[in-house]
Amino acid sequence: MAPPTRVKTLKINNRDVGARQDETILEAAADVGITIPTLCQLDGLSNGGACRLCLVEVKGSSRLYPACVTRVEEGMEVLTNTERLTNYRRMILELLFAERNHICAVCVSNGHCELQTLAQDLGMTHVHFPYRHPHMVVDASHERFVIDHNRCVLCTRCVRVCDEVEGAHTWDVMGRGMDARVITDLSQPWGTSDTCTSCGKCVHVCPTGALFEKGKSVAEMLKKRQFLPYLKLMREERS
Amino acid sequence: MTPEELDEIATIERETTHQFQHRVSVCVGTGCHSAHSEEVKTALEKEVSRQGLENWCQVKGVGCRGLCASGPMVEVDTAARLYQGVTPEDAVEIVETLDTGSVPRLECPTDLPFFTRQTKIVLEHAGRIDPERIEDYIVMGGYTALLKTLTEMTPAEVIEQITTSGLRGRGGGGYPTGLKWRTVAIAAGTQKYIICNGDEGDPGAFMDRSILESDPHRILEGMAIAAYAVGADEGYVYVRAEYPLAIKRLRAAIIQAERNGLLGKNIFGTPFSFHVEIRLGAGAFVCGEETALIASIEGRRGTPRPRPPYPAEFGLWGCPTLINNVETIANIVPIVRNGGAWFAEIGTENSKGTKVFALTGRVNHTGLIEVPMGITLREIVFDIGGGIPDGRKFKAVQTGGPSGGCIPEEYLDMTVDYASLAQVGSIMGSGGMIIMDETSNMVDVARYFMEFCMTESCGKCIPCRVGTVQMHELLCRIAAGQATPHDLELLEELCDLVKQTSLCGLGQSSPNPVLSTLRYFRNEYMDQLAAKPGE
Incomplete structure (x- = not known):
């Protein structure tokens, strides 16, 4: 029989949240309808924490944490959408758009593209x-x-x-x-x-x-x- | 192998050595090796046998003496004479003058501050023993620390000594070694591993290489002690394939140790068993990062993964794994032999022991040095290093390789330890120390290191993969005099992004050379802008 699951309580964007101890910040946030931008993460696959879009701030630490692989902890206070984070996310997207040749107008995925949607959601107006x-x-x-x-x-x-x-x-x-x-x-x-x-x-x-x-x-x-x-x-x- | 047998090997070796009137040691470390010291050694051997003096004079190859700029180095141990820049043609003269005097034109003064100001712990055997013979190591007291550990100490006592010593990781991070050992020791799991990280990749750094080439048994003994302390029975030495000599000597050392029962099953008749294997790096700088290194050993692509979980809990094949740098491991044997308290007396409050530095660049005595923590940069550059050549002026010293920074003249009297280096925007790093004089262009220096990080980025996370390319591009524009003040702003923004958001240490520290040159030499950047602010 599986060991009993413990529940951790934490704060995400100043909201009290309860989550199973094996959940990540990303999952715990999703449970209460808080969306954290992601690109490399996909439910059902392993996570590598590579795209860095899901980085969040955790109170008491100067480091940023990838929400997709960071497990919830008791008493954690997480901020997912500060101005600083939004700036970083926008810059990361800009770097991606500048890296290769992303031309939406001639793309088969135009309108159904996660990169495009992220750019729109994060207010990326130009590179x-x-x-x-x-x-x-x-x-x-x-x-x-x-x-x-x-x-x-x-x-x-x-x-x-x-x-x-x-x-x-x-x-x-x-x-x-x-x-x-x-x-x-x-x-x-x-x-x-x-x-x-x-x-x-x-x-x-x-x-x-x-x-x-x-x-x-x-x-x-x-x-x-x-x-x-x-x-x-x-x-x-x-x- | 029993303790008595170990003694016997040492005794026989000592007696054999005493039969010779003279002992001539030729440095066969990489520096001298590439200056044809093997030919010098062969010429000396030929000359000795031509004169029929084989039983009177012994010629042997030894590890690095440190003063690489003056190689090949030859030492007549018995007469305390040191020769520099020796060629095979000098062999006749050297052998002929063994008894009567010396060869003045080759003499290298042994009272140079370069030699006298150093404190050798890690490199105590370098230049004194033949790295290819286990007997040479045993006669110096080799493997007695392992014997002591296995027969007189519990694993907890070993860790206690390491903790008391205050030793911190020498690979760059400076994490307390005792704490790391304890974490692995108490981690759950029956199978544990130990890895010695010899993937030294910083430009201009060759400390680990020299240790492996000069004293490979020291690493094996240190690893065995570490394995006993944390409860591991398998170890890997991860060495970059670019170090063929180190690999050859390490391979030979492993075979010798196994044959003598100093590695393998039931060492010294105790229940402790330990096997060591070598893994070669394929030339990726990022594989020096511990999680990437583990992936590489496992046969996967060498890319880092987010931590936690740390390798101490979830490492090689998911088992608790201890990863220590070569120089850290090399410090273990003397700590066990002399006790942690002895080690803790050397150095400063928070940085104990010595540090090996590879001194390169615009300095008279380039080479490998070992100094106590707490020495000042001025002593290193001007006393040990012998100052700047051609009467030029000192400008900066770069420490920590592509993750470090440039320290200007005003901090020359600062002590060298983990905390003060971090305070001025650099890091201790693995020990590369590049001296720059007034002719060095700091924008160029930053550009060089950024190019290094750009080509060595593994490509996994976006900020490092693309950010370094954009930063490199901006630095090129500044260097070419085409940049605007806006470009400089963009560069600083990117530095912040890459530092804060990259996945591993390579990315997070890649902006450091730019940030530190901007901090101390901003005027050089401003001078090279095409349009000045306000224009």
């Missing part, structure tokens, strides 16, 4: 940093799907869903820093991958238009993620 305009490739060698590296934000959701849920581990990351990019198998065209099962999970967890289905035109690509919480629940029930 202060010089655009890098890197030369990125588009791999359309797969019979059903396309990866457009111009739109990739390196959230690694595709890598994680492929490894943790599908079990194929077709995707991985290669290279360091600005040269980092997602690859299929041993950095070969997607269409020649031996491990890819063409399940399409990667396409549907991708927050932007980097991964999309062939035959979709601008603004048509809707991502369907219902399978993830479902699979997660089924697996928890079984174990």
Whole structure:
């Protein structure tokens, strides 16, 4: 029998909140309807705390904490939307927009893009940093799907869903820093991958238009993620 | 191996050494090695055998003596004579004058402040023993600290001694070592690991390399003691592949120790067993960060993960893991041998013991030095380092590599310890110390380190991956005289963002070189702007 779950009480944005001891700040906040911006996090996948958008302030500490991986503690006082945090989040988004070539007007995910929505929600009106305009490739060698590296934000959701849920581990990351990019198998065209099962999970967890289905035109690509919480629940029930 | 056998090896070795009238030691550390000291050693050996003096004079290779700028170094131990810049052609003369005098043109004064002002604990054997022979280490009292630990002390007593010593991590963070050991020791779990971090990557730093090359058994013994204290039975030494000599000597040392029963099962007939393996880094700077290092050992991509949980609780393969830097481990044996209280007497209130620094840049005596904590920067630069060459003026000293900062002349009389370095916007770091003179351009210095961080960022978190690129771009524009005051504002904003929001230490500390040069040399930035404020 599982040990009894303890409940921790804390304050999020000055609101009293109760949460299970194994919950993260992000989950505890979501339970009471407080939204913390996220990009790399997705329910049903492991969390790496990579995008830094969910950073929150915790009273008594000068450090910022990633809400997606920080567990709740008794008496914690969390602030999720101070001006300082909003500024940081906006700058991080600006850095992302400047990093590769994100052109909403010609994107299949226009209107259904998490990056775009985040920018709108956080009031990002323009990018202060010089655009890098890197030369990125588009791999359309797969019979059903396309990866457009111009739109990739390196959230690694595709890598994680492929490894943790599908079990194929077709995707991985290669290279360091600005040269980092997602690859299929041993950095070969997607269409020649031996491990890819063409399940399409990667396409549907991708927050932007980097991964999309062939035959979709601008603004048509809707991502369907219902399978993830479902699979997660089924697996928890079984174990 | 029994204690008696250990004694016997030492006795035999001592007697063998005493048979020789003369002992000539050639430095075979990396600095001298690249100045062809192996050829010098071969030439000396040839000369000795040509004259039929094999039973009269012993030629041996030893570890680094520190004064790398003057290599290859050769020492006639028996006559306390030190030669610098020796070439293979000098061998004849050196051997011929062994009894009668010296070779004046090669002589290096041994009373230089460079030698006399140092306190050697970590490097006590460097330059004195042959790193490739376990007998040389044993004759110096090697492995007796391990024997003492295993037979006379409980794990708690070992940790108590380390805590009393006040030793702090030498890899850069300065976390109290005793506290770390205790956390791992009390962590739940039957399988525990210990890792020695030798992924030294700061530009201009070669302390760990020198320790591994000069005294590899010291690391193995220190690791075994640490393993006993925390309850681990497996250890890894993570060394970067760019250190072939260190790897070769460490490999040899592990085999020698295993053959002699000083590593492996039931060491000294006690129930304690300990195995050590080497893992090679593939050239990523970020793998010096502990969670990235663990990922790398596990065979995954070397990227950091958020902490907590700390490796002390959730480390290698999810087990409690102790990670200590090479220099930290090298301090363990003398602490156990002499007691924690002895160690605590050296250094300052909050920084105990000594620190090894790699002295490079615009300074006369470049090389490796070991000084007590609390020494002033002026003593290091002007006494030990011998001042600035070509009559130029001192400008700044950079400590802590790409995570550190530049300290200007006004702080030269500041003591070197963890707290004061942090106070002036730098860090102790792993021990790189780059001296700059008046010809150095500080914007260039900041740009250099930013380029380093940019190319070494793993790419996992956005602020570090993209922020460093943008900061580098801005620094390039400033250096090219194309920047506006607005660009400088943007640079400062980015510094704050990357420092506050990056995932690991690499990103969080990457703005430090910019911030510290902006703090002390802001005028240099202003001078290089295309348009001045208000124009």
